[in-house]
Amino acid sequence: MRKKYNWGILAPGKIAHKFAEGLKILEKANLYSVGSRSAERAAAFAKEHGFAKHYGSYHEMVADPLLDIVYIASPHSHHMEHTLLCLGHGKNVICEKAFAMNSSEVNTMISMAEEKDLFLMEALWPPFQPSYIKALDALKRGNLGEVLYLRSHFAFKAPYDPDGRLFNPKLGGGALLDIGIYPLIDTLTFIGKPITIEAFASFAPSGVDHTVDIHLDMGKGRYASLYASLNSPGGICTELFCSNGKITLSRNRDLTQTCKIEAEESDPLVYTFKPAAMGYHLEAIEVMDCLDRQVGQSSYVSWSFSRDLIETMDAVRKRINLVYPGN
């Protein structure tokens, strides 16, 4: 029988609950420890989800020699610090997106993973989802032709709270890093890295981007228009206009994902998926598969993919003049 892995959760916030639900359905995942700056929060989270241990500090958690993998769910502003802490203690890491605040931080994280010969992956949700894989498969078949135009939006109404994670510049708040990243993931996945980047943005009183509208020249007559907003109930959808058809990927309020494939002159095909545990378990499966195979990075979300992603976000930030404290 294959090894079971001891999982730890660093910073048990909202997203960590979803991830823990994912771990629960995986035989190979042992819900091992939780670390929080608050001992009470760690204890409550461990109790709720059935983790064996809980720590009132991240340092104590990573000092535990039996811990194999840490899922980092702290705010973007602390991703590098916490990733380096875990890698420094010999722990493998899956770190929530945005991977870090900028490409310099991401490069530091990747260098340390290489140096320590440990596994490191950005916790990106889309590349593991069945709707996404269906779209990639349809494109590979070839009858849709090439993607000429990608259009993607991620928009919801977030109540303005200058201290909350979404709006606090000290925590890396704003639309781009938190949700604008999804249209960018889609662009890099389905077309590649942009050649020219234009962007407009409007800002919340706290100084972070409330809405960002990104316009990309992808070369060879291919373009992308991306929109992310904390200010409109627009939902989540990506459309790929191809030379011989169209693919529409959407995520609905009821958590189903749909992939609609419209090849020219054919009836549309609609695939609907509702993954178990919201689909977060798929990321954890990939981490454990990579550890089984003793590879340091995932081929679904490679280090070079994460580098391209953060470099594109850096370039967008430069266009809209979005500067975070200290970087």
Add this chain to the structure above:
Amino acid sequence: MRKKYNWGILAPGKIAHKFAEGLKILEKANLYSVGSRSAERAAAFAKEHGFAKHYGSYHEMVADPLLDIVYIASPHSHHMEHTLLCLGHGKNVICEKAFAMNSSEVNTMISMAEEKDLFLMEALWPPFQPSYIKALDALKRGNLGEVLYLRSHFAFKAPYDPDGRLFNPKLGGGALLDIGIYPLIDTLTFIGKPITIEAFASFAPSGVDHTVDIHLDMGKGRYASLYASLNSPGGICTELFCSNGKITLSRNRDLTQTCKIEAEESDPLVYTFKPAAMGYHLEAIEVMDCLDRQVGQSSYVSWSFSRDLIETMDAVRKRINLVYPGN
């Protein structure tokens, strides 16, 4: 009983057939004359649609004192010349979009209409359509809030023909003037005139824009992303992301129009319309209503609207460096 109006068609091409079908269902419209550079084409068109007279030259047609209104359906490159010819002979004019090649030509046309005290209107299809009026009405009611983001595309696959109207630079071909105008009409109608214009384009071998991708900053945190292409089967759709909901306007292959209204927390409402004579008769009704009321311009498509539209297209052309012979 009110006056019947004698209609003339100048340049009986593809779009003129559709317009003639519209005239046929209007009691007040008398299908009077057809003018073409080819006497045979004029005769054939007159016979097919039941026009009383046909002329093998535009000059002969406009010299006819009984002709009241001319619908100009020649290529964009000739709109100014033909509009001035008609106005110069005392005829009222409805001229196909794009109104002319640039704002200087449009200003010349409008000045002459003012000087001669004649009616002049750009033949824009959308503003008269029931789906459009439904959307404007929904926005006026207020529960959707304001339009924060407009996204619109008009894309179809046109076989490349360097001599055809769509691709010939001498005839004002290209995606922007022919179909990119629709997303721009929607933008001006539902939000207003842009503050900042960015645009990317790729070009057909003949030199006209094959695809144009336009990105607009509308001010006050509002944006628009527009796409027009002669190279993908993407169809026709405009989405208005509002602060409290969304409106989706689409035109389907079966010629129906739909207006989908999604107010926050309500079930979506979908209105489907199939106007008589494809909806072109609505433009003709407006022309005759204006003549009845003795006004020189329509309030649906005012001269100032047409000026804003061509000025925006001039600005887009400047961004993408699209230059037509002679202007």
